[in-house]
Every structure is written in C-alpha cells, then in structure tokens.
Amino acid sequence: MFDPNSIFTALRLSVTLALVTVVIAVSIGIPLAWWLAYSRNWWRDVCSSIITLPLVLPPTVLGFYLLLALGPSGLGAVAAHITGRSTFAFSFAGLTIGSVIAALPYIVQSTQAAFETIGHKPIEIAYTLRTPPLRAFLSVALPLAAPGIIAGAVIAFAHTIGEFGLVLMIGGDIPGQTRLLSIMLFDSVETGDWASAHAIAGGMVAFAFMIILILRLTQKRLTPRT
Amino acid sequence: MNAFRSDFDTDGMNLTFRPIRLPLLCFIMAGPLLPTVARAEQARMAIAANFIGPTKELIADFMQKTGDVIIPSFGSSGQFVIQIEQGAGYDGFLSADEAKPEKLLKDGFGVEKSQFTYAIGKLVLWSNTPAYPASESTLRAARFSHLALCKPDVAPYGAAAVATLKQLRLEQILQPRIVMGLDIAQAYQFVQSGNAELGFVALSQLHNKSAGTIWVVPSNLYPPIHQNALLLRQGEQNHVARAFLAYLQSKPAQAIIATYGYDMP
Numbered sequence: 001m002f003d004p005n006s007i008f009t010a011l012r013l014s015v016t017l018a019l020v021t022v023v024i025a026v027s028i029g030i031p032l033a034w035w036l037a038y039s040r041n042w043w044r045d046v047c048s049s050i051i052t053l054p055l056v057l058p059p060t061v062l063g064f065y066l067l068l069a070l071g072p073s074g075l076g077a078v079a080a081h082i083t084g085r086s087t088f089a090f091s092f093a094g095l096t097i098g099s100v101i102a103a104l105p106y107i108v109q110s111t112q113a114a115f116e117t118i119g120h121k122p123i124e125i126a127y128t129l130r131t132p133p134l135r136a137f138l139s140v141a142l143p144l145a146a147p148g149i150i151a152g153a154v155i156a157f158a159h160t161i162g163e164f165g166l167v168l169m170i171g172g173d174i175p176g177q178t179r180l181l182s183i184m185l186f187d188s189v190e191t192g193d194w195a196s197a198h199a200i201a202g203g204m205v206a207f208a209f210m211i212i213l214i215l216r217l218t219q220k221r222l223t224p225r226t
Numbered sequence: 227m228n229a230f231r232s233d234f235d236t237d238g239m240n241l242t243f244r245p246i247r248l249p250l251l252c253f254i255m256a257g258p259l260l261p262t263v264a265r266a267e268q269a270r271m272a273i274a275a276n277f278i279g280p281t282k283e284l285i286a287d288f289m290q291k292t293g294d295v296i297i298p299s300f301g302s303s304g305q306f307v308i309q310i311e312q313g314a315g316y317d318g319f320l321s322a323d324e325a326k327p328e329k330l331l332k333d334g335f336g337v338e339k340s341q342f343t344y345a346i347g348k349l350v351l352w353s354n355t356p357a358y359p360a361s362e363s364t365l366r367a368a369r370f371s372h373l374a375l376c377k378p379d380v381a382p383y384g385a386a387a388v389a390t391l392k393q394l395r396l397e398q399i400l401q402p403r404i405v406m407g408l409d410i411a412q413a414y415q416f417v418q419s420g421n422a423e424l425g426f427v428a429l430s431q432l433h434n435k436s437a438g439t440i441w442v443v444p445s446n447l448y449p450p451i452h453q454n455a456l457l458l459r460q461g462e463q464n465h466v467a468r469a470f471l472a473y474l475q476s477k478p479a480q481a482i483i484a485t486y487g488y489d490m491p
C-alpha cells in the first residue's frame with residue numbers, strides 16, 4: 001500500500017495550493033490591511049471582524065457554507081458556469097477559494113499590526129519630501145511592514161498545508177486535484193496503512209518545526225533595531 | 227487566634243452554608259445521569275452510515291420496549307474496524323458487509339458465533355439535478371461532470387459502486403469524474419447539494435424522500451451487500467448490547483428494516 005509516488009503527488013499539490021493561496025491572500029491582504037490600519041470609518045471594525053471570522057470558526061462551518069455557495073443554487077455556480085464548469089467544488093479552484101478565505105485573517109492581522117506600529121509619521125515625512133502617495137507606500141510603508149507581512153505569509157502558508165476540515169468537506173478526495181497531504185494522511189490511517197501515515201505525519205512534524213524555526217530566525221533579523 | 231475567631235464569626239453564615247450547598251448542587255445536576263451510570267444499562271454501537279435511517283427508528287422502538295439506552299456512532303465500516311482495533315469502546319458493530327466483522331473475529335476483537343446478517347443492502351444511482359436523471363443511459367452518456375461515491379476501500383457501498391462501473395465497463399471513462407465521500411452519508415450529501423450531478427448511495431438513504439430520480443442498480447451488477455452485525459469483546463458482558471442484537475433479529479425490527487428497502491436474509 002505504501003506508495004511514494006502518490007505521497008509525492010499529494011505533497012506537490014499541498015505545496016502548490018499553499019503557494020497560490022499565499023500569493024492571492026497577500027495581494028488582497030496588503031491593501032485591506034492598509035485600509036484597516038488607517039481608515040476611521042465606523043464600519044472598519046465590522047469588516048475587520050468579518051475577515052477574522054475564519055480564525056475563530058471551525059473550518060467545517062466554512063466548508064459547509066462553501067459547499068452550498070458552490071452548489072447549483074449558490075453564487076459560486078454562476079462563476080463556475082462562466083468558466084464552463086458545473087461547480088467549483090471538487091476542484092483545485094474551489095480549494096483555492098476556500099483556503100484564501102481561511103488564510104486571509106493571518107495575513108491581514110499581521111500586516112495591519114505592522115502598519116499600525118509604523119504609524120503615520122514616516123509616510124507624512126515622505127509626503128513633505130513630495131513623494132507621490134503610491135511611491136511613499138511602496139518605498140516607505142511596505143519595506144517597514146515587511147517583517148509583519150512575511151510573518152503573516154509564512155503562517156498562512158503553514159496553515160494551508162495543514163488545512164483539513166475545509167478540504168474534507170469540499171474536496172472529494174481526487175488524486176492530483178484535491179487529495180492533499182492532510183487528507184491522504186487521514187485516508188492512510190482509515191485504511192490501516194501505517195507506513196504511509198508515518199511517512200506523511202513525520203514529514204509534517206519536521207516541516208512544522210522548520211517553519212517555526214525559520215519564522216523565529218527571520219523575525220530576529222528583519223525586525224528593525226531601534 | 228482572636229483575629230481568626232472574629233473572622234470566623236462574621237463569615238459564619240457563609241462558612242456553614244457553602245459545604246452543604248455545593249455537593250447538593252452537584253447531586254441535583256448529576257441526578258439525571260445517576261441511574262445510567264450506576265446501572266450501566268447502555269451500549270455503544272458502531273453503525274455503518276447507510277443504516278442511519280433505520281437505526282433511529284430501531285433505537286426508539288428498542289428503548290421504548292426495554293428502557294435501555296443505545297448510543298450509536300455512524301461512519302464507514304472500514305473506519306470502525308481501525309477504531310475497534312485501536313481500542314475504541316464499542317460494544318457492538320453493524321457493518322455494511324461480511325468481510326469486516328469476519329476480520330475482527332479473526333483478529334480476536336469479536337465474540338465467536340455472534341455474527342449474523344441483519345440486512346441485505348441495495349445500491350442505487352441517485353440524482354438531484356433534473357438535467358441528469360438517474361439511469362444507466364445517463365451514466366453511459368457521461369455528460370455529467372461529477373459522480374459521487376464513497377471510498378471503496380473502507381465503505382462496502384463504494385466497493386459495490388466500483389464493481390457496478392466495472393461490470394458496465396464504464397470504470398475507465400468515468401474515473402476522472404469520481405468524487406469520494408468519506409462514507410456513504412457524505413456521498414449522499416454531495417448529490418443532495420447538487421455539487422455532484424449523480425451519485426451511488428444506499429436505497430435506504432432515500433427512504434421517504436421524493437427529491438430527485440433513482441435508478442435501482444440491478445443486483446447482478448455487484449456482489450450482494452450482506453450487512454453483518456457482530457458483538458464485540460468489549461460488549462461481551464453487556465446485556466444491553468446482547469439484547470439489542472437479539473432485537474435486530476426480531477419480527478418488529480425486521481419489519482422496520484424492510485421499510486427502508488433492505489432485503490431480509
């Protein structure tokens with residue numbers, strides 16, 4: 001039953017999903033965090049709470065709503081039909097939608113905290129030197145917030161690798177498309193294939209350790225000394 | 227000493243009341259639990275997910291007749307085998323096949339001679355999407371994008387579905403469209419939500435439901451699904467577990483099971 005090839009397929013899929021998720025979540029997350037950090041709108045806190053929801057809810061809640069949303073009577077089906085599918089469930093695209101929603105709070109919270117720590121001052125100084133707003137953002141705010149953004153991205157990456165409940169509910173366990181490492185571990189345990197289970201679980205422990213170690217080391221190096 | 231005494235006096239009411247009140251409260255709260263704990267008149271059963279519907283009726287009927295409590299857990303048969311072998315505290319096991327209780331017996335987790343067939347399952351193709359009515363021709367036309375079934379290596383109905391596809395020589399063509407549920411309950415739910423246009427489920431799951439279209443798979447397309455029950459070592463001394471398994475073979479229980487579309491042994 002132990003099959004290194006299928007484990008490798010699942011590994012590649014998990015890593016791809018995590019990378020795609022982080023790239024999308026970072027591109028949405030940075031502008032969102034910027035707005036959340038500096039806006040004085042009363043509904044800022046409402047938005048922030050909605051983004052944070054997946055952090056508090058069991059992933060199965062997200063999975064349940066996604067399954068309904070992706071189904072034929074849901075909003076997702078409209079988008080799916082445009083791209084010529086019947087549903088986004090049981091597909092890499094569907095998993096990506098779910099994991100971006102789940103990963104977004106990690107990135108937004110961490111980035112927002114970074115922007116808030118920087119405060120208005122450096123940006124205002126850039127303005128007095130006649131730096132255009134976009135330039136000020138890109139060359140002043142972004143580099144200063146980098147440690148926070150990277151920390152958020154690493155956590156989001158690791159979280160996506162570890163995603164289980166959500167994928168279990170909308171994945172459908174298709175090899176090469178939705179059978180992630182975490183699902184494959186579950187399958188192996190369910191069928192009594194301890195060899196594969198040990199390989200995957202042991203690998204994941206090592207991976208998690210590496211992530212935390214990298215995070216600690218980079219945070220030390222990137223944090224600006226004052 | 228004096229200071230202590232005066233303290234004691236002023237708080238006297240509290241000090242005397244508290245020790246009485248708390249145990250009393252615990253006793254009242256635990257009241258409903260006490261009879262079951264003290265007499266242990268309950269049994270935990272691991273039950274294959276296709277049998278959820280009849281189980282609810284059977285347990286209600288059994289409890290009404292005996293006053294004993296059955297605590298069911300639902301999942302795929304294969305998943306329960308692993309759990310039982312790892313020491314899960316089930317007293318009895320209602321599998322969706324013969325092979326899994328047989329294996330548990332062989333490995334020493336079951337009680338000899340306690341195995342019996344409680345139902346013979348029927349596999350159906352079900353659709354909740356009107357554009358794809360459940361039928362052999364829809365299956366052959368292969369215009370749908372997802373066909374749900376449950377994992378064949380742990381769920382006997384999944385194995386029956388795969389056998390059917392093989393028999394129809396559709397296995398190769400449909401392989402890329404197959405989505406797997408953990409157990410048959412999840413396969414059902416994939417079809418119900420419309421995310422999969424078609425799915426192989428158990429006839430019993432569609433009891434009293436008018437939604438969608440059904441094709442009862444001809445029984446010559448898959449090996450018969452003999453669903454066997456087994457008393458587990460854990461429940462050997464549990465008279466409730468024994469009574470429930472005996473009840474399953476009684477006329478009233480068999481009548482309930484038959485209404486869900488199962489054949490009787």
